Amino acid sequence: MLYHGATPVLLDPGCGVYTANTFNEHRYEIWTMQSDWHNLPKVNGVSQHVGCIFCADSFYMNNGMISVSFKNAYTPDSGLAECTRKLWFKDGILNIFDKFAFEKDENTVYEHFMIRPEPKIEGNRVIFEDYVLECDTNGEISYDIRPFDGDDKLMDSWKTDKLYRIIIKYKATKELENKITVRNTV
Numbered sequence: 226m227l228y229h230g231a232t233p234v235l236l237d238p239g240c241g242v243y244t245a246n247t248f249n250e251h252r253y254e255i256w257t258m259q260s261d262w263h264n265l266p267k268v269n270g271v272s273q274h275v276g277c278i279f280c281a282d283s284f285y286m287n288n289g290m291i292s293v294s295f296k297n298a299y300t301p302d303s304g305l306a307e308c309t310r311k312l313w314f315k316d317g318i319l320n321i322f323d324k325f326a327f328e329k330d331e332n333t334v335y336e337h338f339m340i341r342p343e344p345k346i347e348g349n350r351v352i353f354e355d356y357v358l359e360c361d362t363n364g365e366i367s368y369d370i371r372p373f374d375g376d377d378k379l380m381d382s383w384k385t386d387k388l389y390r391i392i393i394k395y396k397a398t399k400e401l402e403n404k405i406t407v408r409n410t411v
Contacts, residue, residue: 226264227319229409234356235319236339237263238388241376256371257379262390267335268325271303289313304328321405325397334401336364336393344368344389351391355411362403364393 227235238257240247246255253275256262260273273279273295282294290313296305307326312319325334344353346366351358360366372387373379380386395401 227407229356233341233383234407235264236341236383236388238339238371238379239382240378241373242378261337262339262371264338266308266323266325267337268299268303268305268308269327269332269334271299273298274300304332317408319407321407323401323403323405325401327397327399327401330398332397332401334395334397336360336391336395336403336405338391338393338405340389340391341383341385342389344391352410353389355409356407357410358391358405358407360393360403360405362395362401364395364403367392367394 226233226237240257241255246252247258252258261267265273279298279300280295282297284291284293286292290311292309292311294307294309296308299305299308304327305325306328307324309324311322314320323336325332338358340353342354344351346352346368349360349364349366351366351368368389368391370387370389373383373385393403393405395403
């Protein structure tokens with residue numbers, strides 16, 4: 226999650242109103258419980274898997290940089306050989322550097338970022354309110370809308386009735402490295 230003061234920029238939707246399905250075998254049919262609706266990649270059609278064995282391989286922070294290796298958060302059918310994310314701030318800009326290595330030659334990665342305001346796409350940039358998300362690797366950028374369907378808890382938390390998901394689709398061979406920046410424009 227990224228906040229600028231009290232303003233959510235990149236967010237995690239959280240959990241909606243609890244229902245019986247929140248606590249049974251249908252839990253992961255609820256969109257807020259699925260990794261595709263969080264700031265996580267989907268690799269070769271595979272989302273981060275459920276269960277405590279599907280977790281980050283390593284996490285460390287050094288001199289203001291966070292580094293997470295999370296290949297093991299995905300099942301083997303993702304084709305991942307390596308998956309790392311590094312995050313750091315410099316001059317008021319959030320830098321996100323993702324590196325993927327694959328076991329096969331043709332791969333597709335979808336990066337997801339959740340935001341509250343409706344975005345505008347201009348080339349490799351996404352503009353939303355006073356912020357710009359920009360990627361330095363050729364990716365196909367789109368977005369979709371996730372309505373809250375009357376969920377009072379989500380509407381109260383985010384002061385809206387929907388969220389937007391930025392989707393950046395990358396085609397890759399054996400490796401993919403991409404840098405995404407998020408900055409305030411004022």
